[in-house]
Amino acid sequence: MRLEDQIDKMKEDIVSAVQACIRIKSVKDDAHAAQGAPFGPGIREALEWTLRLGEKLGFDVKNVDGYAGHIEMGSGDLLGILGHLDVVPEGDGWSVPPYSATIKDGKIYGRGALDDKGPSLAALFAMKAIKDAKIPLNKRVRLILGTDEESGWADMDYYLQKEEVPYMGFAPDAEFPLIHAEKGILHLEFKKSFAAALPHLVSIRGGERANVVPDVCEVILTGLDRDSVAQSLKEFAFPEDVNGQLQDQQAGQEMKLIFKGVGAHGSLPQHGKNAVLYALKFLRLLPLSAEEQETLDFILTYPGTGFFGEGFEIALRDEPSGQLSLNLGILELTSGEIRFVLDIRYPVTYGRDDVVLPIEKVAQKGGYSLQVINHQKAHHVPKDSALVQSLLKAYADVTGLEPYAFAIGGGTYAKALPQGVAFGPVFPGEPEVIHCADEYISIDNILLTTKVYAQAILNIASDPEYR
Structure with a gap:
């Protein structure tokens, strides 16, 4: 079975997982911080829930004192995928309850749907598709789940002091085709x-x-x-x-x-x-x-x-x-x-x-x-680097769209890596709804994003015959 067909068969599981994660109100809550929950109980719940899902899907998981966690597969050098589970406060102006994960017109609505729960789970199910297809990898693939991205990155500071730092990777937390430069x-x-x-x-x-x-x-x-x-x-x-x-x-x-x-x-x-x-x-x-x-x-x-x-x-x-x-x-x-x-x-x-x-x-x-x-600080990876070219090829091969790299003002976890870029999930021409009322991700796009991430992992971490 082709990898893309395999992802299509997981559609209900992917949608249900995104909905369940959105329903956890993971806004930073310093007033209720505690050991194992440095950013409050809602964020801890989101992290623990996602790690349990990763374990259920057959991966190795680790909770790093509630600051962050990771879900890993493979062996060899480390490729990092850096997402986050914390969200900004919901604000006003919603047409649906902001943590209801309501599905309307083929879209999943909710705070975190696009930033960054939906894309992080797309990366997880991309890993699942590769695992189920029994495609051998020559690198470890680690999905790192941050919990303080929206506030100050205390999570990533702590995590990278305690754990191995991936040399290269991407953050599924911005736009396609690829962001190679991020402003200070x-x-x-x-x-x-x-x-x-x-x-x-x-x-x-x-x-x-x-x-x-x-x-x-x-x-x-x-x-x-x-x-x-x-x-x-x-x-x-x-x-x-x-x-x-x-x-x-x-x-x-x-x-x-x-x-x-x-x-x-x-x-x-x-x-x-x-x-x-x-x-x-x-x-x-x-x-x-x-x-x-x-x-x-x-x-x-x-x-x-x-x-x-x-x-x-x-x-x-x-x-x-x-x-x-x-x-x-x-x-x-x-x-x-x-x-x-x-x-x-x-x-x-x-x-x-x-x-x-x-x-x-x-x-x-x-x-x-x-x-x-x-x-x-500002961050910049050359457009002609192997990382950028591998990811752009995955994007073009899966979507048929023009691949190009550009810069943004948003700051992503890509800055935490020596060679890190931001890669998806917003496709060209789509409205910018991150941090807005009625934030959403379309079901079609989350499936397409999962397919792009799966091919990206293969381009970087598998033998050439599987790319």
């Missing part, structure tokens, strides 16, 4: 205390993760005329899919406003509509104090100008990886202080200081402290 990633935190309590801005809160374009922003005001605020909301020119609403009367003179935008991955801020920035643009039109206006102006002028760092004059670009991107991912303001976090993806031929030093000058000018809370 910086998360920068700005903080500032106010000398006295702000008179009108009680709080502004928007965003949960730096790497997500905020789709909701909540504002509480005081000391302003409610009717005037309501009239200003009616007159404000919000773009399509963005709105602001005045909620029921709060205690005393306080009033609550909810602004809704469009979420997107933080590496592609131009694909979203940042609810925080639209909230600030509206607030700037109200009769606020000079300090409140100055605070809003700083954000709107610097992180709020453009998507590519124009406000800080760091709109860098290069030939291998394109332009820098900048996302205002988190804003927390109270009457006493302000904190906001930026997600910046910089081109592969630049370094940390090319980005941070200009921003430091702006922060100091505005009276803000600046801290680098996360940094991943």
Whole structure:
């Protein structure tokens, strides 16, 4: 039986596994971290469930203290496939329950369907198809399951200190045909205390993760005329899919406003509509104090100008990886202080200081402290490398589509390997729904992805006669 036919016969098992994994809410939960569950009980459950599945399918498995785990087959040098089981918070705007794994119009909906539970399980069933076909391998194939990819990579730092590091491999966590270059990633935190309590801005809160374009922003005001605020909301020119609403009367003179935008991955801020920035643009039109206006102006002028760092004059670009991107991912303001976090993806031929030093000058000018809370260096594997060419051949042979390699702003576990690339699962021309409401993966595509991964494994880890 051909390998592709064998994968087709596993369709029900693959779909059921993806659904079961999606139904586990594996969002990081530091408040309930414990031994064996460093990122909370939901993530531990997802890891343990997937490792049990791997064992049931006949593979060797290992749980590395709850930080990560792996599922392995074969012998020889090590090929790594690096997926992850943690997910970003679900956010608002879903048409189905976000952890229901609802099937509708041939698609499996749910947080993690595309990022990254579906593709990780596609890699597992690709290994299963090769095992069942009894095709001999000349390398070990190890599916590594991370659990903190969306937050800070503490999982991979721990795992790679404890376990063998694959020399080469791929992360099933981005796009097809293949990503050979990944921009550097910086998360920068700005903080500032106010000398006295702000008179009108009680709080502004928007965003949960730096790497997500905020789709909701909540504002509480005081000391302003409610009717005037309501009239200003009616007159404000919000773009399509963005709105602001005045909620029921709060205690005393306080009033609550909810602004809704469009979420997107933080590496592609131009694909979203940042609810925080639209909230600030509206607030700037109200009769606020000079300090409140100055605070809003700083954000709107610097992180709020453009998507590519124009406000800080760091709109860098290069030939291998394109332009820098900048996302205002988190804003927390109270009457006493302000904190906001930026997600910046910089081109592969630049370094940390090319980005941070200009921003430091702006922060100091505005009276803000600046801290680098996360940094991943840029990563680049040449297009003519054996790894890139082997994977592109698998993609072309299985799909019949044009093979090519390109760069992205997203950061994947490929950066953890000396030779690592990102490989699937989003096919060219498909909508980008990672980190969005109604995230999904189509059943046809998860089967096709499984077939591509199976052929990729054969191209790298089997004798030539089986490729």
